Amino acid sequence: MAASPTPNLPSQASGLAIETRGLTKRFGERTALDGIDLQVPMGSAFGFLGPNGAGKTTIIRTLLGLTHADAGTMAILGHPVPAERSAALKRVGAIVEEPRFHMHLTGRENLRTIAAVRGPEVDARIAPALARVGLSDRADQKVKSYSMGMRQRLGVARCLLADPLLLILDEPTNGLDPGGIQEFREMIRAMVEQEGRTVFISSHLLDEVEKTCDAAAIVDRGKIITQGAISDLADGGSARHELILGVDDADRALGVLGASALVAEARRSDEGLRVVLTGELSSAAQINADLVGAGIGVARLEPVRQSLEQRFLEVTSRLDADLVPDGVKA
Amino acid sequence: MNPAIALRMVGADFLKIRKKYSTLIWALVLALLPVIIFFLVNAIEHSSSPATHEPAGGTEHFITGLRLLGGLFFGPLVAILIGVEAGTSDLSAGVFRDIVVTGRSRLALFASRVPAALALCWSVIVLSYALILLGTFVFAGNLPTPSGTLILNGLGFLLLATGVLCAVSVGFSSLVGSKPGAIIALIAWQLVAGSLISSISSLGSARDGVLSQALSHFSPVNLNGGGHHDHGGPTILNMSGGTALLVLIAWLVVFLGLGSWRTRTMDA
Numbered sequence: 001m002a003a004s005p006t007p008n009l010p011s012q013a014s015g016l017a018i019e020t021r022g023l024t025k026r027f028g029e030r031t032a033l034d035g036i037d038l039q040v041p042m043g044s045a046f047g048f049l050g051p052n053g054a055g056k057t058t059i060i061r062t063l064l065g066l067t068h069a070d071a072g073t074m075a076i077l078g079h080p081v082p083a084e085r086s087a088a089l090k091r092v093g094a095i096v097e098e099p100r101f102h103m104h105l106t107g108r109e110n111l112r113t114i115a116a117v118r119g120p121e122v123d124a125r126i127a128p129a130l131a132r133v134g135l136s137d138r139a140d141q142k143v144k145s146y147s148m149g150m151r152q153r154l155g156v157a158r159c160l161l162a163d164p165l166l167l168i169l170d171e172p173t174n175g176l177d178p179g180g181i182q183e184f185r186e187m188i189r190a191m192v193e194q195e196g197r198t199v200f201i202s203s204h205l206l207d208e209v210e211k212t213c214d215a216a217a218i219v220d221r222g223k224i225i226t227q228g229a230i231s232d233l234a235d236g237g238s239a240r241h242e243l244i245l246g247v248d249d250a251d252r253a254l255g256v257l258g259a260s261a262l263v264a265e266a267r268r269s270d271e272g273l274r275v276v277l278t279g280e281l282s283s284a285a286q287i288n289a290d291l292v293g294a295g296i297g298v299a300r301l302e303p304v305r306q307s308l309e310q311r312f313l314e315v316t317s318r319l320d321a322d323l324v325p326d327g328v329k330a
Numbered sequence: 331m332n333p334a335i336a337l338r339m340v341g342a343d344f345l346k347i348r349k350k351y352s353t354l355i356w357a358l359v360l361a362l363l364p365v366i367i368f369f370l371v372n373a374i375e376h377s378s379s380p381a382t383h384e385p386a387g388g389t390e391h392f393i394t395g396l397r398l399l400g401g402l403f404f405g406p407l408v409a410i411l412i413g414v415e416a417g418t419s420d421l422s423a424g425v426f427r428d429i430v431v432t433g434r435s436r437l438a439l440f441a442s443r444v445p446a447a448l449a450l451c452w453s454v455i456v457l458s459y460a461l462i463l464l465g466t467f468v469f470a471g472n473l474p475t476p477s478g479t480l481i482l483n484g485l486g487f488l489l490l491a492t493g494v495l496c497a498v499s500v501g502f503s504s505l506v507g508s509k510p511g512a513i514i515a516l517i518a519w520q521l522v523a524g525s526l527i528s529s530i531s532s533l534g535s536a537r538d539g540v541l542s543q544a545l546s547h548f549s550p551v552n553l554n555g556g557g558h559h560d561h562g563g564p565t566i567l568n569m570s571g572g573t574a575l576l577v578l579i580a581w582l583v584v585f586l587g588l589g590s591w592r593t594r595t596m597d598a
Contacts, residue, residue, distance in 0.1 A: 064431045066598040089433030096431070100424030104349055110425075116342035117432045117439070119335060158428065 017198040023072035034222040047209030047216035048202040055222040056202035093159025094168040103144035129160040148175035245273040246300030343446035361458035369465035388473025395462035409492040413499025416447035427598040440593040483550035501589030544577035
């Protein structure tokens with residue numbers, strides 16, 4: 001695309017594209033954001049994961065100045081907001097909830113109205129942005145004739161007008177068919193890996209975040225439960241480590257495993273024997289040696305990697321348990 | 331803000347309302363159709379019975395045409411429709427938040443709506459005025475035609491009356507945020523409540539605050555249908571030029587102020 005392939009990084013870059021401290025937002029009695037501390041590294045695809053109503057859209061709206069915060073501090077691309085909101089948002093593109101347009105205008109005219117607000121230098125980015133999202137051929141048709149997927153792509157084109165260092169996308173794959181989702185995912189990865197942009201994606205689709213993002217935060221009921229690299233989030237939250245074993249004599253193997261101090265639990269599963277360790281994964285080598293020493297053939301020994309979905313369910317259910325009043329909690 | 335960017339923003343807002351054909355067509359119909367019908371009917375009457383019906387043009391019919399357009403009915407309707415469209419266009423399309431996230435000041439976003447609305451409103455009004463002048467001169471026959479001064483004053487009055495109402499409509503609709511609600515409220519006020527309040531003599535000088543009364547003060551012709559004949563039109567109060575000007579300024583300040591306040595503070 002013609003918009004600079006490697007965006008200039010801000011000189012005051014702190015290494016964080018987004019940083020919030022104690023961010024709080026209330027709607028009457030309800031606390032939508034409860035002391036959010038969020039750090040989004042520059043040059044990454046960052047997922048903001050949570051169930052519906054968790055506060056994902058609220059934090060985006062607060063960051064972008066669409067609504068005000070009740071407490072806490074925020075910085076975007078090194079600029080404190082709202083104090084330096086204009087400078088902060090100059091290189092930010094955002095889609096909040098579903099992308100909306102003037103339906104009676106064409107795709108190109110809609111981009112022109114935004115380019116007019118951003119500045120004269122933005123006019124030259126309209127055609128490349130439309131080409132980038134594959135809408136050049138339909139750019140002069142009215143938006144009311146566009147499909148949902150085309151509107152999503154036009155929304156991304158509108159973001160690209162800012163030549164963004166940071167893209168903030170709220171549930172970006174809503175309404176896209178599987179092909180569109182795959183195409184969208186590739187575009188996000190290209191923006192991050194080839195162009196050095198930061199992409200912040202809010203989503204309730206765990207699989208989507210896991211496949212698209214480098215890091216994520218899990219949010220629920222206005223609180224960040226955990227954040228970090230996707231692999232750390234998936235594996236790091238659980239204290240227990242598990243193995244899948246493929247052996248030639250399952251009954252004897254269960255006997256050996258049952259007698260081992262390294263094994264907390266061993267049972268049959270569809271995949272083979274599922275073994276829960278009492279300690280770290282490194283003890284897998286000793287377990288293998290014990291089985292082989294007992295004359296049992298081991299064809300498979302594989303650590304079970306938790307998916308982000310498992311981790312998500314684990315931390316949100318933990319929160320549910322924490323919220324149960326004292327005396328009722330199991 | 332950079333004047334070049336301000337101009338581009340006005341151009342963008344103008345594009346949004348100019349291409350809203352439903353509003354534009356209604357504005358053109360309201361501005362042109364009554365004028366066409368007025369001259370056409372008078373021309374047919376004159377041609378069918380020249381002895382009893384004078385020619386359709388001339389000063390007398392120019393004044394009637396001016397009343398028709400600027401006489402606080404069709405012209406104001408055009409101003410309200412266009413002003414409300416400009417005030418609510420981004421909100422009703424749901425793109426206000428997308429403009430806010432550009433980082434541009436919300437005050438600038440509001441401010442650009444007013445000149446864009448005025449540009450379109452005045453374009454329609456000038457077109458209609460040109461049609462009045464065309465009918466006035468083409469169908470004048472042996473009747474006297476309006477002087478250059480009257481023509482210019484008539485144009486000035488039309489631009490003032492529709493301009494003030496258009497700007498007030500932008501402010502009010504930005505405050506309300508609802509296009510149908512703003513149109514209904516403004517029409518009800520301007521065409522019904524305003525006239526009603528003006529006719530209640532016990533309200534005394536409080537009636538000077540009615541916008542249409544203040545605007546009427548600047549009309550070069552008597553808008554209540556007076557002049558040669560009293561047609562029983564709306565009540566027109568006597569007020570000083572200073573008072574009329576203050577009332578206009580107050581309306582503009584209050585509603586543009588409220589509209590900009592709402593635009594700056596609302597959740598987008």
